[in-house]
Amino acid sequence: MSTSSSVISSVSSASSYASSDVSSIDWSGLIDDLYSAKLSATSGYDDKISVNDLKISAYNEAIDLLGTLRGAASTLRAVTDSTASNADVFLGRSAYLTGTGGADPSSVVTVSAEPGAALATYELAVNQLATSHKVASGDFSSSASALGLSGSFAIGVEGGEAATIAINEDMSLAQIAATINQTSAASGVRASVLKVSDASYQLIVSTLETGQTLSVSDGDGVLADLGIVDDRGAFSEELQAGKPAIFTIDGVTVSRSSNEVDDVIDGLTLYLVGTTGTGQAVNLEIDQDLSEVKNAVEAFADAYNAYRAWALSQQETASSGGASGKAVLFGDSTIRAINQQLGSALAFSFDDVSMSSIGLSFDGSNYLEYDEATLNKALNENVDIVQQLFSYKFESSSSDLGILYRGSKAPSTFTLGITVGDDGKISDVTVDGERGLFTVTGTGHGLKGAAGTAYEGYTLVFSGSTSQTVTVKQTAGIAEQIFNAAKGATDASSGSIYTVLSNLTDKNGDYQNQIERITDRADSYKTNMTARYARIRANIIKAQAMLAYLNALMDAQAKN
Incomplete structure (x- = not known):
C-alpha cells in the first residue's frame, strides 16, 4: 500500500508542475533575451568603431585643409621644372x-605674356593688318531656289591642295555654299550667302586664313555662271585682297600672314587689331604681375588661417577640464608634429628679412594677418625679397650644373664630384666623397637622386664637358617648407595622416570582423535555443497529455 501511495504522490506533484498553460510562456521573449545577452558583447566594438570614425572624419578634414594650404604654398615656392612654370x-x-x-594702344594691339617671359620694353608700329582674300558672286533673287547649274570646279588657296566641288541643277545658292564648306578643312576656303536686299543674294567666298590668296579652276564654267569669275577666269568682284600683317618691332620690319603673332618675341603673343598712324607707336612693357603675387600671399595667409582654426578646434577643453567633445584629436601626436613643422616654417628668415618685413604677423591666437600697405611697399620696391622669403633657391658654383626637379631632405649644402669620360658623358659622381647617392641617367648628362637616400626626388642636369667639383647650396623659404610639410602629411602613398588613417581603417575592419563573429555565434545560439525550446515545449505538451491520460485512468479506477 505504501508503494502505491508513493506513485500517486509523484504523479500528483508532476500534475501540479505540468498543469501550467504552455501557451502563456513567452518563449520568443525568453530566446530574444538570451540572444541579446550574447550580442551585448558587440557594443564595445561598436563604440570603438564610432570613436575611430570620428577620428577618420577629423583627419580627412585636416587633409582637405592642408591640401588647400599646399596648393597656396605651391604658387609661391618657385619651380625648377619648366613644365610647371604656370604654377609659379x-x-x-x-x-x-x-x-x-596720339596712338590708342587698345585699338592697335593686345598682348599675352607667358610665365617667365623676359622683362623688357619694346616699341611697336603696325603698318598693315593681315586680311583674308574675299570675292563675291553675281546677284541672285533667292538663296533657296534651284539655280539649274551643273558641272564642277576646283577651289583652294595658292600653294595648297584644291578641292573639287560638284554642282547639279537642283542645288541652290545656299546648298552650293554648304558643299564648299564641307571641304574647308582641306581646301582652306569657306563660303557664305550674303543677303544684300530682300530680292538680292550673293555667294561670298574667302580664304580661312589671312594672308592667303584664292585659287580657282572653272573647267565647266560654273563659277562664270555664278558670276565669281569673268570670261577670262579673273575674279569678277574682289571684295578684299589677301594681305599679310606688316609691322615693326623696335624699328625692325616684320611680316606675318596672321594678325595673331607668337613667334616674333619669345613668350609674347601679339593680337594685332588696328594700325598706327604716321609718327605713332605703342610701347610694350613686360613686367612681373605684382597683383598676382599679392593675391597669392593673401591666399596663402587665408589657407593657413583656415587650417589654424581647425587645429585650434582640436585643442579645445571642456569647462570641467579635459578635452572638449569636439576635439577628437586632442593631443594627437601626428597633428602636433604637423603644427610644429608649420610653425617652424613660418619662423624662417634670411639676412634679417622675415614675415614682418612684408607685413605678415601673428595675432594672439597665432593666426596670420597682413598689413596691406607694408605688403604693397615690399612688392613695389623689392619683389625679390618677397620671393626669397617664400621660395626655394638653388645655387651652384658651376654654371654647368642646373636643377630640374628637387626633393626635400638633402642638406642645405653639399659638394658633387663629377667625373666626365672620354665620350663627354658623366662616368662617375660622388656627394661629399660618397658614391651611390646619385645615379647617371641614360643621356649621360643627368644626375638622379637614388631612391631611399636624402637625395631622392632630385634631378640635376650637367652640361659641362670636363670633370668638376661643384658645390650646391639650397635654401627653402616659407612656402617651400610648408609645401613639403603639407605634402609629407597628405601624400596619398606615404603621408603621415594617411598612415594613421590606414591603421584606423584596419582596426575598424578588425572590430567589424569581431562583431560579425559574435553575431554569427549569437545567431547560431539563437537557432539552437529555438530548436531546444521547441523540443522542451513539445515534451511538456506530451507530458501534460500523459498526465491527463493518467488522471483519467485513475478516476476511472476509483469509480470502479
Whole structure:
C-alpha cells in the first residue's frame, strides 16, 4: 500500500508542475533575451568603431585643409621644372601698353605674356593688318531656289591642295555654299550667302586664313555662271585682297600672314587689331604681375588661417577640464608634429628679412594677418625679397650644373664630384666623397637622386664637358617648407595622416570582423535555443497529455 501511495504522490506533484498553460510562456521573449545577452558583447566594438570614425572624419578634414594650404604654398615656392612654370606666381607677367604720338594702344594691339617671359620694353608700329582674300558672286533673287547649274570646279588657296566641288541643277545658292564648306578643312576656303536686299543674294567666298590668296579652276564654267569669275577666269568682284600683317618691332620690319603673332618675341603673343598712324607707336612693357603675387600671399595667409582654426578646434577643453567633445584629436601626436613643422616654417628668415618685413604677423591666437600697405611697399620696391622669403633657391658654383626637379631632405649644402669620360658623358659622381647617392641617367648628362637616400626626388642636369667639383647650396623659404610639410602629411602613398588613417581603417575592419563573429555565434545560439525550446515545449505538451491520460485512468479506477 505504501508503494502505491508513493506513485500517486509523484504523479500528483508532476500534475501540479505540468498543469501550467504552455501557451502563456513567452518563449520568443525568453530566446530574444538570451540572444541579446550574447550580442551585448558587440557594443564595445561598436563604440570603438564610432570613436575611430570620428577620428577618420577629423583627419580627412585636416587633409582637405592642408591640401588647400599646399596648393597656396605651391604658387609661391618657385619651380625648377619648366613644365610647371604656370604654377609659379613669380613668373607671372603683365603687359603694360602706352601710346606715343596720339596712338590708342587698345585699338592697335593686345598682348599675352607667358610665365617667365623676359622683362623688357619694346616699341611697336603696325603698318598693315593681315586680311583674308574675299570675292563675291553675281546677284541672285533667292538663296533657296534651284539655280539649274551643273558641272564642277576646283577651289583652294595658292600653294595648297584644291578641292573639287560638284554642282547639279537642283542645288541652290545656299546648298552650293554648304558643299564648299564641307571641304574647308582641306581646301582652306569657306563660303557664305550674303543677303544684300530682300530680292538680292550673293555667294561670298574667302580664304580661312589671312594672308592667303584664292585659287580657282572653272573647267565647266560654273563659277562664270555664278558670276565669281569673268570670261577670262579673273575674279569678277574682289571684295578684299589677301594681305599679310606688316609691322615693326623696335624699328625692325616684320611680316606675318596672321594678325595673331607668337613667334616674333619669345613668350609674347601679339593680337594685332588696328594700325598706327604716321609718327605713332605703342610701347610694350613686360613686367612681373605684382597683383598676382599679392593675391597669392593673401591666399596663402587665408589657407593657413583656415587650417589654424581647425587645429585650434582640436585643442579645445571642456569647462570641467579635459578635452572638449569636439576635439577628437586632442593631443594627437601626428597633428602636433604637423603644427610644429608649420610653425617652424613660418619662423624662417634670411639676412634679417622675415614675415614682418612684408607685413605678415601673428595675432594672439597665432593666426596670420597682413598689413596691406607694408605688403604693397615690399612688392613695389623689392619683389625679390618677397620671393626669397617664400621660395626655394638653388645655387651652384658651376654654371654647368642646373636643377630640374628637387626633393626635400638633402642638406642645405653639399659638394658633387663629377667625373666626365672620354665620350663627354658623366662616368662617375660622388656627394661629399660618397658614391651611390646619385645615379647617371641614360643621356649621360643627368644626375638622379637614388631612391631611399636624402637625395631622392632630385634631378640635376650637367652640361659641362670636363670633370668638376661643384658645390650646391639650397635654401627653402616659407612656402617651400610648408609645401613639403603639407605634402609629407597628405601624400596619398606615404603621408603621415594617411598612415594613421590606414591603421584606423584596419582596426575598424578588425572590430567589424569581431562583431560579425559574435553575431554569427549569437545567431547560431539563437537557432539552437529555438530548436531546444521547441523540443522542451513539445515534451511538456506530451507530458501534460500523459498526465491527463493518467488522471483519467485513475478516476476511472476509483469509480470502479
